[in-house]
Amino acid sequence: MRRNWPARLGSPPSRMITGVPAHVDGRMLAISEAAGARLVNRDRMWHYTEGMINHSPIWPDHGIRVLAAPSSMWFDANGRRLANPGVPSYDTLGTLELIMRTGHDYSWFVLNKRIIDKEFMLSGSEQNPELTRKDLIGYLASRLFNSTPPPVKAFMDRGPDFVIASSLPTLVAGMNRLTGANLINADDLHRQIALRDSQVDNPFTKDTQIMGIRNSLAYSGDSLARTVALHKILDSAAGPLIAIRMNIVTRKTLGGLQTDLSGRVLGANGSPIPGLYAAGEVAGFGGGGVHGYRASEGTFLGGCLFSGRQAGRSAAREGA
Ligand SMILES: Cc1cc2nc3c(=O)[nH]c(=O)nc-3n(C[C@H](O)[C@H](O)[C@H](O)COP(=O)(O)OP(=O)(O)OC[C@H]3O[C@@H](n4cnc5c(N)ncnc54)[C@H](O)[C@@H]3O)c2cc1C
Numbered sequence: 001m002r003r004n005w006p007a008r009l010g011s012p013p014s015r016m017i018t019g020v021p022a023h024v025d026g027r028m029l030a031i032s033e034a035a036g037a038r039l040v041n042r043d044r045m046w047h048y049t050e051g052m053i054n055h056s057p058i059w060p061d062h063g064i065r066v067l068a069a070p071s072s073m074w075f076d077a078n079g080r081r082l083a084n085p086g087v088p089s090y091d092t093l094g095t096l097e098l099i100m101r102t103g104h105d106y107s108w109f110v111l112n113k114r115i116i117d118k119e120f121m122l123s124g125s126e127q128n129p130e131l132t133r134k135d136l137i138g139y140l141a142s143r144l145f146n147s148t149p150p151p152v153k154a155f156m157d158r159g160p161d162f163v164i165a166s167s168l169p170t171l172v173a174g175m176n177r178l179t180g181a182n183l184i185n186a187d188d189l190h191r192q193i194a195l196r197d198s199q200v201d202n203p204f205t206k207d208t209q210i211m212g213i214r215n216s217l218a219y220s221g222d223s224l225a226r227t228v229a230l231h232k233i234l235d236s237a238a239g240p241l242i243a244i245r246m247n248i249v250t251r252k253t254l255g256g257l258q259t260d261l262s263g264r265v266l267g268a269n270g271s272p273i274p275g276l277y278a279a280g281e282v283a284g285f286g287g288g289g290v291h292g293y294r295a296s297e298g299t300f301l302g303g304c305l306f307s308g309r310q311a312g313r314s315a316a317r318e319g320a
Pocket residue numbers: 019020023024123124125279280281282286297298299300301302304
């Protein structure tokens with residue numbers, strides 16, 4: 001990832017956490033290239049900007065991505081609210097650009113308990129026991145009754161990136177203690193949150209995040225199970241306050257081995273290398289292939305399966 005980091009994003013982050021197991025290391029790309037395969041778009045890659053260090057890691061530097069709905073406020077390492085598209089889950093690559101421009105490799109979510117209870121989902125099968133058990137009722141019940149989902153609660157109790165406090169000055173002291181840098185100013189953070197909160201009462205606000213929350217709430221699916229009712233972050237009844245240091249979590253390359261439509265890997269001269277096939281992420285289908293560079297969340301698996309079918313059929317046809 002570091003070697004192929006896109007030039008438009010400046011230097012790679014000095015610290016990243018990892019969204020895939022250690023064996024997902026891209027090794028086959030180099031092996032295939034050495035065998036004559038053509039590797040394209042190697043600077044296209046996908047990183048999440050809402051990554052938390054796993055309190056119980058399954059692999060080294062295990063990072064968990066938060067799929068958050070729109071209510072948490074997002075600040076850079078200096079405590080300045082992110083500009084557009086700095087709203088949780090809006091635009092992963094756009095937010096990565098915003099964060100990299102700050103010269104720091106992390107940012108902050110500031111929210112409260114009422115928001116985390118309803119809006120936080122964690123990526124990864126072990127973080128979603130109800131979904132992996134196909135217990136949709138259990139899943140919906142935990143969302144509808146606004147109790148903290150157990151995997152989220154475990155992060156609140158043990159997550160190394162979490163600061164929880166009943167007042168903003170205490171929260172800020174904890175944030176500065178966590179990073180060891182005195183970058184967050186309590187008065188300034190209070191000013192920005194209070195300004196946002198003041199717009200909750202303004203039906204014509206131009207605060208784009210509040211407009212986004214209202215958009216979400218207009219959709220019954222989101223308002224039922226995903227987006228918390230609009231309220232003031234500093235409302236003590238919604239507390240305690242929570243700050244989460246969000247790290248950059250690497251997930252995948254969107255470049256890869258160039259193939260034809262049958263999954264046959266192309267060599268440097270553009271013709272297929274006999275007997276060599278590629279499908280899925282290694283062939284750039286983990287998002288970047290059929291769906292474009294800024295592919296929508298959740299569309300990655302489909303392209304992997306589709307290209308696997310193509311490559312498999314073609315290999316069978318050719319008796320490879
Ligand atoms: C935590 C997480 C959440 C995700 N969530 C989503 C989502 O919600 N929606 C979505 O669309 N996508 C999601 N993705 C992305 C999607 O899961 C992957 O893009 C997709 O599974 C990649 O499939 P693949 O077959 O290309 O690679 P893989 O599934 O990684 O398969 C590669 C296989 O090759 C094996 N292998 C490696 N080296 C060798 C070797 N030398 N010899 C033999 N075997 C080898 C590996 O063990 C592995 O089984 C997520 C990914 C992660 C990590």
